[in-house]
Amino acid sequence: MNHSHQTEVESKDSSRLEYLTFTLGDEHYGLDIMKVREIRGYEPVTKIANAPPFIKGVLNLRGDIVPIVDLRIKFNVGDANYNEFTIVIMLHINDRIVGIVVDAVSDVINMESTDIKPPPEFGVAFDSEYLFGLAPVNDDMIILLNIEKLISSHELGLFDETTMASEG
Template sequence: MTNNEVQKKETGQLLQLVSFMIGDEEFGIDILLVQEIIRMQQVTKVPNAPDFVDGVINLRGKIIPVIDLRCKLGIARKERDKNTRIIVVDVQGKTVGFIVDAVTEVLRVPENIFEAPPEIVTGINTEFIKAVGKLEDRLLILIDLEVTLTANNEVELLPA
């Protein structure tokens, strides 16, 4: 039995996540949803778009809506810097970009480190939180991108 198989047997199913920062908090999303991670680029504003929709970008000829995840989570906006990234994901057949402060790493973590989120988390809109995981010296908040995009039927705002 390989070391990896032993680890799986002891800890249960392993999840692969892309972790990123928004403010001082570390968040994660399923790596299978991520198409690519790109540097921040010029975003074209869309008239009458909701506040959380930053605009659209042209990614190799494809127009992609970009959502400011800070705004969507109810966290105050901040000045973008050299670490700001756009995580391009595919959710329910829709391609969309999420602006984050920084992408930190790809993690392989046991599924059993996660538990249901506490009912009250100050400063963050908790309806988009799938779970909270305890890593060695920090917490990782698992975001539910499907809920993030479909809350209040907002998925209809995204081009096909």
């Protein structure tokens, strides 16, 4: 009997999105909070020979080999200053876990899908294929990342091949 009410609630909630926001330099970024597994401090990684420069290395996280991606290097923001305040966001994407190094985690924001603007075609320091959109929040603009595209990128495929070759 309650079925029609449930459908109404689902459709009303489907346009609300939650993003974890973080900073890289002076820029504010956001990613789908449903992809976030945990937030940790930076810890030493095992370097992998011939890995792309933005892959800092790997961590053994409870038996999973997790590549650690430095978004500052990936997005040409400048080198990260690794210290006790450096943050790694562990993401669960496409059946794998990947860590991304960010400067700081800011907030969790809720927004309507209609608030998200398409990314511009120019003027972005990194490849716009990794952008999902832009979201105005207060007096700021949050750059929303398409984290699936970023993590399934060609370079991470090369990284997998490198890791397999070094294991064999």
